[in-house]
Amino acid sequence: MPDQLHQPVMPEQVIKFLNPQTGGKYVDLTLGLGGHARRILECSAPDGVLLGVDRDPEAIRRAKKTLEPFRKRLKIIHGRFSELDVHLNNIGWSQVDGMLADLGVSSLQLQDAQRGFSFQNAGPLDMRMDPGLDESLMTRLARMDEVALADVLKRFGEVRRARVIARRILRSIKEDPLMDTVELARIASEGRRKGRIHPATRVFMALRMMVNREQEELRALLDSLPDPLKPGGRVVFISFHSLEDRLVKQRLRDLEGICTCPPGLPKCCCGVRPLMRVITRRPVIPEQAELDRNPRARSARLRMAERLAA
Ligand SMILES: C[S@@+](CC[C@H](N)C(=O)[O-])C[C@H]1O[C@@H](n2cnc3c(N)ncnc32)[C@H](O)[C@@H]1O
Known part of the structure; x- marks a missing residue:
């Protein structure tokens, strides 16, 4: 199966919001076939670095191949994004300039009948993103x-x-x-x-x-924010499910730390501190031209927030 089959969703918007810079450090938490990762690496050339994480060993195998030209600026880890702190620690990184989570399944997973995600072609009742673990x-x-x-x-x-x-x-x-x-x-x-x-x-x-315990995974990742980000670091989420989009929206809103004191108090006493700033007040959705090209993008919602300076 040619790897071009997976078209990254909202690629221009991801780059606009993540804004990768020369010399920056980035994490693609859902590497898939590396479509977004490739663009991040291109935009952060010549010395931006990227860690790609995926729980699917087949995605890792393919991404290693397709991203081979970038190998000097790329680290790839097979694992879950809920364990991001462990992955960062293992490669000696503490904080990064940007992270992307493009949630859900890839076309690679959907199209391989043997993985059991699809009802178009008969396959076993499997549906594991990581067949070795779950x-x-x-x-x-x-x-x-x-x-x-x-x-x-x-x-x-x-x-x-x-x-x-x-x-x-x-x-x-x-x-x-x-x-x-x-x-x-x-x-x-x-x-x-x-x-x-x-x-x-x-x-x-x-x-x-x-x-795949997808909600637990997402909750753990959201709970880890904003620690993995440098001040000014950005996180971009793309969700395909209203439940996931709601979780992202709610957590980012909490991190904005809007003061909950009753109006009129002379001094804040709720202790809520703003940690992040949400840049996308409303979710960003794909343009019609993209939907015509890639109907899989139809339910995608993108949200982005930036870590505030200490
Ligand atoms: C929508 S695809 C990503 C496609 C990718 N952005 C690209 O351009 O090719 C989602 C990927 O995330 C992976 N994934 C889903 N949940 C994960 C998790 N909790 N930890 C790590 N990878 C995960 C899936 O295995 C799948 O390969």
């Missing part, structure tokens, strides 16, 4: 009950009639432990009308988020 979807489902599964479908996918769908899925995997993704999609769509988006889309998204 439990596969099938293993996870096998130890879940209907209430817990319905809760996941509702929370992460806002799936309607979640309890009915959860019951059907669990019954079917008991009868057929080798069930594939196409069959799972059929079960998840039974009795539901086909609209613009396939009725199984939300079910698959919710299951993927569960298998």
Whole structure:
């Protein structure tokens, strides 16, 4: 599969907001196939450096190949972004000038049927971004009950009639432990009308988020802010899910540290200190030309904030 298949989302906007500089230090927390990383390295030439992190060993393997021309200015780590402090420590970096988190799955993961993310082509019920570490979807489902599964479908996918769908899925995997993704999609769509988006889309998204603990990962990364950034350092988030965008928005707003004292107090006594400044008051969305080129970008929302001087 040629690596050009993954088109980075909002590349110009990422560069505009991250504003990579010669000699700067950057982290791409979701390296994928290195589309954004390549642009950051180009814009920070000749001596800007970049750490690329991804939990998917296949993405790491491919990014190493495609980013080979930049190897002298590039470090690549296979791992989770929730452990950013450990990764930075391992390479002897303390703080950086900019970080990018382009959340969710890559086209590489979606298009490889054997990874189990897609319902277009039959594959095993897997969905692990890191096949070496986490439990596969099938293993996870096998130890879940209907209430817990319905809760996941509702929370992460806002799936309607979640309890009915959860019951059907669990019954079917008991009868057929080798069930594939196409069959799972059929079960998840039974009795539901086909609209613009396939009725199984939300079910698959919710299951993927569960298998990869995506919310926990994002929360841990957000909690680590602003420590990994130098004063003036920037962080850019691209989310594809309203829940994730809300988490990002809320945490960045908290870091702005708006004083919560009642109006009229002569002196601030709430102790809330502003740590970051949010630059994108509203989420930035892709332009129509990009959506025409790359429909995968359709639900992308970009937010950016800058660490304030101490
Ligand atoms: C949307 S893709 C990134 C694409 C990339 N920006 C590019 O231009 O090719 C998301 C990537 O993030 C990785 N990923 C998702 N969650 C992660 C996490 N918690 N830690 C590290 N990598 C993660 C996925 O494996 C996937 O390769």
